[in-house]
Amino acid sequence: MSIPPQIGRGVPRADAHAKVTGAARYSAEHRPTGAVHAVLVCSRVPSGRITGIDASRALVSEGVLAVLSHLNLPRVAAQPRLIPSLAGTTAHGQSFFPMQDERIHYAGQPVAMVVADTLERAEHAAELVGVDYAEEPWTTTVDQGRDRAYEAEHIFGGFVPGRTDRGDVEAGLAEAETVLESTHRFAANHHNAIEPSAATAVWEDSKLTLYDTTQGPTATRLTVAELLGVPPSNVRVVSEFVGGSFGGKAMIWAHPTLAAMAAQHVRAPVTLALTRAQTFSNTGHREEQEHTLTLGARSDGTLTAIRYRKLSPTSHFDDWAEPSLGPAAQLYACPNFEGVYDLVRANTMTPTFMRAPGEGTGAFVIETAMDELAHELGLDPLELRLRNHADTDPETGNPWSSKGLRECYARGAELFGWHSRDPRPVQGARREGDWLLGTGMASAVYPVYSVMNPQRARARVYADGRAVVETGCSDIGTGAATVMGQVAAEALGMQSEAVTVHYGDTELPNTVAAVGSAGAGAVSAAVHTAARKLRDQLVAQALADQGSPLYGADPDEIEVRSGRMSLRGSPGTGEAYGEMLGRNMTFDAEAVGSWQPPGRDSGYGTATFGAQFAEVAVDPGLGLVRVRRMTGVFAPGRVLNRRTAHSQLMGGMLWGLGQALLEATHMEPNQGRWANPSLGEYLVPVNADTPDVQVEMLEVEDRVVNPLGVKGVGEIGQVGAAAAIANALFHATGRRFRDLPITIESVMAPA
Amino acid sequence: MTPPQEGRTGLAGLAGHTVPRQATAAERDRGEIGPEPADVLLTVNGTVHRVRLEPRVSLLDALRERLDVTGPKKGCNQGACGACTVWVDGHRVLACLTLAVACEGREVTTVEGLADGDELHPMQEAFVDNDALQCGYCTPGQLMSAVALMKEGHHRDDAEIAEWMSGNICRCAAYPNIRRAIRQVRDSGGRAEQEGES
């Protein structure tokens, strides 16, 4: 497939200059005149009732304007109901809004909010608010609630059924010559974007402007409007710069609404920024979880049955589990599958999306199990995967809209040097001093989610030859803004340098939240539609214009390059967009494009695939693991910008490293709160932990998912990366590591 | 670091007025100040600002909330992420664990002071060239560390660069590209090193 010149180019980020000079303003950095600060007070207990709030000391503290709690905060206008932001409507992160009554459902739940003239004074007064609780019994972990587990009807905000069956698993297991069963435990995780969530609320009469840290400005608008009981058109949300997100800003949590309520109360603009510790209990998390997998296979490696159960805690208001069973259900051509989500009601907030939600954990389980099966059967792990390659979608039997997995395996193996690998998984077979070396691989899969609402963009060409393209989406660091310009330029027949992008504002045409790796597909579809429409409109104008050299020409014979329309094969005959506009005394031309997504039932399996490879060095004496190199090859459909896509995939793979070796939030067993809500104790990789990462993208043509065939790169990089690392650890040590993260104490060879 | 220039940040009008280089608190024998707000003279990117603040105000909050210098970022407010990295008297430090009042008489440099007018610092250019950023929130801190690292001479090889950049967390994990940007500046003749010296 020929790649048009603007799309795919590695043009530098549109917002890079603002970000390297410090000019980029994030949500807590807008300074409307008279702005004051709000600070949350959060529950110290995980369950019970508030029996008293003593605001007297806070209220007399210097600079304090208000202390708000369930005693004096207005009731919200609607009971929130969790709906994933991909749906394009309200996106309540949980079916609960705090500070409405005295009930405590989880530690860290906001119970009061202090507003003061300066940040220091608000922070200090928040410490002075006295809250008394009547604590009640609680459950916060899998182990505490295991006896009361129940099978979910639906999970993931109602999007995914609690049970999936295909074929006959009992029969498949009876047919198997090898059966493997394994249990895997995962610590809870937190997103920890470096920008803590924040909102600045400004009221002008009945109109609210919110500077919010969000993956979806429209989602914020609709959610906040519903809670406040005001028309959505009265709420403007601006979110040009978002300091990382990874799912933690995908759903709309309480704080933007609380900021708006506080601003209303004190009649001044209010900034409410969560502290790092508060983000752990106010913006969701990846739940603690336990997976049990049974694999049945014939001696040639062919899978005959997969049985899978996942157990995890959810909140008291929602049945949420990340959909971890997807990779096991979709990766291999296994006719018999049974998957069940079991839940435990717990005193936590509702868990939420976190990068590769479900696929990150699920791929770890199926891909380490496949490695184990390969070892049991004496097969090369890559060969085992090829033998079970799913030529069609195993869940539906539908053809894939595009795949490319075999090509990813082949190219990855070549780049990594897989075929010269010493197959022995023996401790010390490959050694450098105290370090044992091993290599491993895994497959990657991530669904291409279909968005539901029309995706809109506006394109405008000025008589001076420049263009502007606008959509409401935010750029959370993905490069969405950059690719908007490229896609528009491509469709308009211009250089992307001549296109300015406007984004991150609900006053601009609506696109869906940047979630589920669907942002680039949705935004590019909208921009392509708008820009193509504008181009056709301008060409039509020229052809109808007696003053144009193209007057009366066949529209199919027109091509546009660098903003100049000309006859194909006769480049001398033509004129620039600007020339024509100027001659007609118009200074611009504009079109709004709307792309209607195909809906969920396209008749195709839609997913992005990839192959992951890793080499580790293990010091079994001291329990140390160092990842020496990682190679990932992915088939993400059309690549809009090689540079930003590369960064996304690299970042995802390094997230896999963190998931494998470092990241864990522990629940304090006696107090029911997160024990390590800080960046000093929740360990994410630092520079010295990260090797250089080799990333390659194999473009596959996809005519189903969206007009440009864009499948997304936000999450696929993480899927399977942790499994490749754990498989490499097995290769180095001969020992299986089934739980994440893999810690020093588990790696230390027994004394 | 280029020599201090008055009014270079363009913030003087907003946050205070430009005054000559001042004596330190000790030299002026002011004795005890606070806990109520007091006037403090802060030199930021070569411009002196008179700021009224309580002694408990951190340098980070003074920059962000009082002077509208929002390049230094608040990621953790407890010295665990590096997003607030600035220079005090040319050394990279964490603004969240520094009291603003303790910076009177010292030179504070933030990411806003790196570029020379419209001309980006070579390290800023290298970050753009190498896509050494994604969401951009840790980027000002990364840049202030990266330029300081050049001055310190901790750029011999990738392992050394990685270790001496490990005080700046990048959750997007642009780390390999950050190392590449630093190598680019190192290998292009140490221009950043010269410019980094005050």
Added chain:
Amino acid sequence: MRSFAYSRAADVESAVADVSADPTSEYLAGGTTEVDMLRLGVVRPRRVVDINDLPIAAIEELPDGGTRLGGLARMSDVAAHPVVRERYPMVTEALEKGASAQLRNMASMGGNLMQRVRCSYFRDGDRACNKREPGSGCAALDGVNRTHAVLGTSEHCIAAHPSDAAVALTALDAVIRLRGPEGERTVAFDDFFLLPGDAPEREHPIGHGELITAIDLPVLPVARTSHYLKVRDRESYEFALASAAVALGTEGGTVTEARIGLGGVATKPWRARRAEQALAGSEAGPEAFARAADAELADAVPRGMNGFKVELAKRTMVRALTEVAARTRGGTA
């Protein structure tokens, strides 16, 4: 953060007089612990006295060949000093494995010794902690205690001492110079850190207002062959799970002198005297090293999540000894 007053001290004498006379005043040096503690509300002074202008930041060679590190010398400056690098490599290594480059530019040597524990129950205002609030109990005993100590603990406190540099300094028998209202005095390094016992709130045998003016490193040829090994989950920017500072002298394969400090596993910078005694006169090899490590950890008390630290401490010590022994092999240290 509560509000407080601020003053900046111009000379050591008046600073010491000022703070000694006022129980509500505290020193502010690099601020890396103090500002953090102020924000957490763990310390609540009426006033902080900024001592950063005091002339006690020098790093000097002493007439007897020792080295004096000023109390306000920054970690980064000490680590980079050519005399420290050459004569006490484990001090440089320990310093450079601590915190981050930014924090090392800020933190003073005196402050490093005075830093508070990282126990989350100590840092979090409303959890039981005898160190923060005597008599309130120790929530870490049966809480999340993976990073806590196994040596020098009591039923009242199991928080691990967080310093890396102090682990090397204790192995050196450094001497701490203090200035108080009564004048100067010195305290042996090991004596400067108190075990928690039944009074974990008392961490150092010093009076309010006494100021660390310097840390003296003795003449110690064996320290030229020394090494600091730090084990932690991530490669950098994290406190030790276990660490060992080791200086070793051998002659003909026999240990003539061993100095060992352990970090990350004890409630104070841990001088491993039992291990040193076990090693003296032994053949410098794996058996003696293992025996020494076993001896040192014999009284270790593991808790729910930190049991692995007993073995990890032994292996870290053995590894550090092995590394240094390899360097001394074939000659005297």
